[in-house]
Amino acid sequence: MMKKKVKMLMVCGAGLGSSFACQMSVEDVLRKMGVEADLDHCDISSAVSMNPEVIITAMNFKTQFEQFTIPDTTTILYLKNIVGKAEIEEKLTPVLQAKGVL
DSSP states (O other), X not given: OOOOOEEEEEEESSSSHHHHHHHHHHHHHHHHHTOOEEEEEEEHHHHGXXXXXXXXXXXXXXXXXXXXXXXXXXXXXXXXXXXXXXXXXXHHHHHHHHTTOO
């Protein structure tokens, strides 16, 4: 049986440097966990319309995300260090378990 792929989006202010760096760290963590996911990165204003299952972003963008209506199906993870693999793994594990992919 094929495992379900989770659609995940890494988000930063410009959708370029730090979100891409975050995506690379998330890829490493997912590889270690044996989870396949569709990964992409973008800026905050594009993120909501892309309708991902998981958004991973920096803690300092929390107030900006709170201004958007986020669907119940989207989980947002706020990280202190967006390239910190230990923090990514710690926060992502329960989300992936809840979504039935881990």
